[in-house]
Amino acid sequence: MKSPYIKVLRARGYSKNRILWNHILLKILPLLVVLILLDFSSLLSGAMIVEEIFFFPGIGKSMYYAIQTMDAELLSALLFYSGLTFYIFSRVSIRFQESLTGKENLF
Numbered sequence: 001m002k003s004p005y006i007k008v009l010r011a012r013g014y015s016k017n018r019i020l021w022n023h024i025l026l027k028i029l030p031l032l033v034v035l036i037l038l039d040f041s042s043l044l045s046g047a048m049i050v051e052e053i054f055f056f057p058g059i060g061k062s063m064y065y066a067i068q069t070m071d072a073e074l075l076s077a078l079l080f081y082s083g084l085t086f087y088i089f090s091r092v093s094i095r096f097q098e099s100l101t102g103k104e105n106l107f
Contacts, residue, residue: 033093040086 009019047060055061059078066075 030093030096033089033096037086037089037093040089 006019006024009023014023047058048064049060050056051058051061052064059081062074063078065071066078
């Protein structure tokens with residue numbers, strides 16, 4: 001909150017909440033969406049290990065079970081679900097960045 005940009009907004013009389021929500025958060029939100037998207041894959045792979053060690057039921061344990069028993073149908077369904085979720089997050093991220101920057105992505 002010590003950057004010149006924030007100082008100008010404070011000089012214009014904007015409240016701290018307005019600066020935080022309307023200016024700072026809108027600037028960092030695309031970055032947060034991309035970081036969440038990148039962490040999703042590591043979260044899924046880490047879930048397999050944690051769920052197996054602590055005996056939690058979940059998608060990671062189901063994926064581990066499908067690999068262990070060579071259940072192709074369950075494994076393909078879980079991979080499809082993970083891939084679809086990853087695709088949706090990436091499309092939302094691209095559209096969100098386009099709406100904030102005003103530039104259209106060619107991909």
